[in-house]
Amino acid sequence: MDKKAVYAVTNKGDAELSGVGTSLSADALNLLVLIDGKRSVAQLLKAAPALSEKQVEEGLQKLARAGIIAPASEVTSDAIDFGFGKGSPDESRAGLESLKKTGYYVRIARRAAKPRKLGPDERINVLVVEDDPQLAKLLKVCLQMENMVATVAGKKDEILAALRAPPKPDLILLDVVLPDVDGLAVLAKIREFEALKTVPVILCTAKASREAVLDGLRRGADGYITKPYNVDVVLKAAKTVIGLP
Amino acid sequence: MSLPAGPEFDALRAEYRQALAAKLDALGAQWAQVAGGDGAALEPLVRALHTLAGSAGTFGFAQIGTAARAAEDFLHTRTPPFGPEDKSEVERLLQHLRARVLSGL
Numbered sequence: 251m252d253k254k255a256v257y258a259v260t261n262k263g264d265a266e267l268s269g270v271g272t273s274l275s276a277d278a279l280n281l282l283v284l285i286d287g288k289r290s291v292a293q294l295l296k297a298a299p300a301l302s303e304k305q306v307e308e309g310l311q312k313l314a315r316a317g318i319i320a321p322a323s324e325v326t327s328d329a330i331d332f333g334f335g336k337g338s339p340d341e342s343r344a345g346l347e348s349l350k351k352t353g354y355y356v357r358i359a360r361r362a363a364k365p366r367k368l369g370p371d372e373r374i375n376v377l378v379v380e381d382d383p384q385l386a387k388l389l390k391v392c393l394q395m396e397n398m399v400a401t402v403a404g405k406k407d408e409i410l411a412a413l414r415a416p417p418k419p420d421l422i423l424l425d426v427v428l429p430d431v432d433g434l435a436v437l438a439k440i441r442e443f444e445a446l447k448t449v450p451v452i453l454c455t456a457k458a459s460r461e462a463v464l465d466g467l468r469r470g471a472d473g474y475i476t477k478p479y480n481v482d483v484v485l486k487a488a489k490t491v492i493g494l495p
Numbered sequence: 496m497s498l499p500a501g502p503e504f505d506a507l508r509a510e511y512r513q514a515l516a517a518k519l520d521a522l523g524a525q526w527a528q529v530a531g532g533d534g535a536a537l538e539p540l541v542r543a544l545h546t547l548a549g550s551a552g553t554f555g556f557a558q559i560g561t562a563a564r565a566a567e568d569f570l571h572t573r574t575p576p577f578g579p580e581d582k583s584e585v586e587r588l589l590q591h592l593r594a595r596v597l598s599g600l
Contacts, residue, residue: 384511385550391503427545456549456564478552478560482499 251291251307256322258287263318270359270475270487274318276467277301279358281309283463287322300468354458357483359473362450362493374398374492377412377419379436380454381405381428389423392481393488406431413440419449421492423484426455426466434469441470450491454484497555511554515596518547526589530582534575541570556599562592 259267263282266272272279284297295306313319368374376393380386381404390400401419403409409431413419422440426433433453440446452473453466466474472491475484489495498504522543528536544567551560566588573581 382546382550384507384514385553387510388498388504388507388553391507427542429539429542456545477549478557480497481553 251303251310253290253292253295255291256287256289257285257291257310257314257319258322258324259285260317260320262316263313266318266358268355268357270357270473270483271361271490272358273361274313277305278309278313279360279467280464281306282313282318283356283460283467285313285319286460298464354460354463355476356463357475357479357487358463358467359452359475359487359490361490364493365495366493368494374420374488374494375417376400376488377409377422378402379404379409379422379424379428379433381425388481389484392485396485396488398488405429409436413446418445421488422449422451423454423488424451424471426453426457426462434466437466437469437471452484452487452491454479498553508554511550512556512599515551515556515559515599518543519593519596522547522589522592526585529575530577530585532576537570537575541567544570556595559592559595559599562588562595566592 259282263285266274266279266282274282280298280301281294284294289297291306291310294310295301295303298306301309310319374397376398378386378389378393378400380389380402383404386402386404390402393400401412403412405428424433424437428436433455437451437453440449440451450472451470452475453471454475454477455462455466456477457466458476463474463476473487475487498508522540525536525540525543529540544563548560548564548567551557551563566585569584569588577585
């Protein structure tokens with residue numbers, strides 16, 4: 251592996267990050283989030299300490315074979331700059347520092363392993379964890395329009411009560427910055443509980459940096475949508491992770 | 496970003512617009528606490544700006560979201576107690592946000 255090589259996200263890769271329907275593995279998705287057309291492979295290795303050199307090498311090969319990334323010199327500048335609003339052209343220290351920049355924008359939703367077919371009277375239950383009351387109401391209205399049942403929780407006690415009360419949610423839309431609890435801590439708890447660990451979770455948050463996206467995906471989120479968003483994107487992501495057409 | 500067309504969404508957007516003044520007042524009160532030396536008030540202020548930055552654009556008020564994000568980003572780089580220059584910058588950013596909110600009402 252040439253550690254000086256620099257890869258960039260192609261238009262196809264761009265679609266993977268913004269098309270709310272990816273089939274990439276968690277490792278490949280993490281790599282894709284890191285690739286910005288500026289970091290070398292050596293810098294990618296530093297920025298992804300959880301991945302071994304072999305995993306990075308195989309991941310890059312897989313992404314390149316799929317046409318999702320390509321050597322930076324072969325990718326148009328529009329694709330190279332995708333999603334990185336404030337990127338500096340010379341990031342000699344391109345490691346965790348550059349990950350912390352805001353302005354990154356993704357619409358990631360991992361496709362459900364199996365399609366889901368609803369029975370005639372069956373409805374999808376969605377737990378909306380959102381502390382902005384107007385935004386929570388907007389999501390609830392939109393989900394109801396899709397014939398889904400939405401429960402809203404904005405604080406820790408409300409979240410706990412909603413998770414304990416039947417029916418078990420089919421999907422959780424989870425804000426990260428909440429008044430009295432960290433959404434990522436909520437995600438960790440969900441992934442610990444046997445009854446909830448397989449429930450798809452989409453992080454819907456204004457935390458918009460590569461570092462935040464990576465952190466959310468590593469902790470087991472099935473999707474990551476940065477705010478502000480179009481509600482139709484959230485609905486499409488919801489259906490994707492549930493397995494609905 | 497904008498909401499889909501339809502009376503339900505028009506009503507939700509109007510409700511959000513109506514709530515903006517109260518959000519702005521709350522931000523002003525939180526900043527007054529921080530500027531007065533209450534460092535513990537900084538975290539809720541930053542969180543409120545973060546929430547506004549995330550929601551405003553969704554309801555079609557992109558400039559309000561951008562102004563809130565600018566204030567949030569600045570405060571993320573500072574720790575209390577704030578000196579005169581930092582206070583002046585925060586007040587400038589909040590004034591800019593206020594102007595964006597008022598133009599959106």
